[in-house]
Amino acid sequence: MPPVLPESVTATLDRLVPWPDDGTRADGPVAVDATDRLLLTEAAPLLAGLGRSRADDGDQAAGVDDVVVLGDRFGALTVGALALGAAGLRGHTDAVTAEWAIARNLEDSAATLGVGRPVRSFGALGPELLAGARLVLLQLPKSLAELTEIVEAVARYAHDDVILLAGGRDKHMSRTMNDVLADRFREVRATLGRGKSRALVASGVRPDARAAAPLYPVTERLTDSELLAAATPTSAAHGPDHVVVVAHGAAFAGATLDHGTRFLLSTAGRWPAASRVHDAVDLGCGTGLLATVLSRRYPDAVVVATDRSAAAVTSTRATLAANDLTAEVLLDDAGDGLADASADVVLLNPPFHDRTAVSTDAAHRMFATAGRILRPGGELWCVYNTRLRYRGSLSRAVGPTDHVAQDPRFTVTRSRKP
Numbered sequence: 001m002p003p004v005l006p007e008s009v010t011a012t013l014d015r016l017v018p019w020p021d022d023g024t025r026a027d028g029p030v031a032v033d034a035t036d037r038l039l040l041t042e043a044a045p046l047l048a049g050l051g052r053s054r055a056d057d058g059d060q061a062a063g064v065d066d067v068v069v070l071g072d073r074f075g076a077l078t079v080g081a082l083a084l085g086a087a088g089l090r091g092h093t094d095a096v097t098a099e100w101a102i103a104r105n106l107e108d109s110a111a112t113l114g115v116g117r118p119v120r121s122f123g124a125l126g127p128e129l130l131a132g133a134r135l136v137l138l139q140l141p142k143s144l145a146e147l148t149e150i151v152e153a154v155a156r157y158a159h160d161d162v163i164l165l166a167g168g169r170d171k172h173m174s175r176t177m178n179d180v181l182a183d184r185f186r187e188v189r190a191t192l193g194r195g196k197s198r199a200l201v202a203s204g205v206r207p208d209a210r211a212a213a214p215l216y217p218v219t220e221r222l223t224d225s226e227l228l229a230a231a232t233p234t235s236a237a238h239g240p241d242h243v244v245v246v247a248h249g250a251a252f253a254g255a256t257l258d259h260g261t262r263f264l265l266s267t268a269g270r271w272p273a274a275s276r277v278h279d280a281v282d283l284g285c286g287t288g289l290l291a292t293v294l295s296r297r298y299p300d301a302v303v304v305a306t307d308r309s310a311a312a313v314t315s316t317r318a319t320l321a322a323n324d325l326t327a328e329v330l331l332d333d334a335g336d337g338l339a340d341a342s343a344d345v346v347l348l349n350p351p352f353h354d355r356t357a358v359s360t361d362a363a364h365r366m367f368a369t370a371g372r373i374l375r376p377g378g379e380l381w382c383v384y385n386t387r388l389r390y391r392g393s394l395s396r397a398v399g400p401t402d403h404v405a406q407d408p409r410f411t412v413t414r415s416r417k418p
């Protein structure tokens, strides 16, 4: 019989909801998945062991600084680790929406968990998050770059004896993920699979990994012609001869120019004239290349960049700084915090995935935001995969929408706010 979670813990997990959903939508997300349950089952004896080692100090559970949870989706790992006896923990998750869901589920579980179990969340993979950690629970990210940055940070800052438990769905796991761990830990083994999920258990930080120079964030100098042309003010004879991009592991497209973004930039000659642009928005900013272009092309405009990903927002700030530019950069869900009728132009390359699942929900919410924040006569310029046929949705959310450019893969549209 494989080990199972105590019934009280399972009951606590069963009450979590995939906030902001309530969990009743048949095709909606689930609050606790098989990977969460597997990770918690593997963590249970380790948490108990940490508790025993603390018992000499009169403490009965894993200490507040022992446990770190990374990539929690809705709070299952956070609430589960507390329900298993952790006295508190530290956490980091990339999407601010996941942060909100974790906070909500923690609040709703407070009565069951008892008071005085601090959960501190951090926006960066730094020493504040990881110093001294002995057990790290990780929902494996989709991208190897994101995983590499996480594992680098664990190896650099956590306790020498740290155990990293990293779980994911079998179909999303690859041999290369083992290699990323094995480069930084002496021992890496896979647990038995359960419910199509599996965990990797890494221990024994390699001394050279602790001392190694970090690979992330990556900084590159881009000279793509579409990027340089779009970043040239219409009144100027010459534009920049390069644009610097800074990319944390979880940021979309890394330190390169995405094909869709390139296609959107190729239409810059038809974007509104500088005289009409006082406020410009990069909605879902990734590494901030569109915000950089907006700041360069419209030097007198106020530029706002926003994304729900902490890595994106940090990358965007670093990209802007590396290009000697300033803009307002906000961590937010679909630009919800932006004021009504506050923008003259919005650039958007909407997401097509939510973690590993194909989802257009966020794209539609971003169209609605564009419709709300544009001033009359303002324009949304959007690029998307041609087969998504967003034109009708864009017309409804914003206003009359033209196909400006199309190639076999991408479509660029302009939607005008009436």
Ligand SMILES: C[S@@+](CC[C@H](N)C(=O)[O-])C[C@H]1O[C@@H](n2cnc3c(N)ncnc32)[C@H](O)[C@@H]1O
Pocket (backbone or CB within 6 Å): 252, 253, 258, 261, 283, 284, 285, 286, 287, 288, 289, 290, 306, 307, 308, 309, 312, 332, 333, 334, 335, 349, 350, 351, 352, 362
């Ligand atoms: C296709 S990428 C485009 C990134 C960047 N604008 C570019 O062109 O390289 C989509 C971006 O939307 C962000 N995103 C996804 N869902 C979001 C949401 N609900 N609210 C805000 N940003 C979101 C992702 O984190 C990602 O950075």
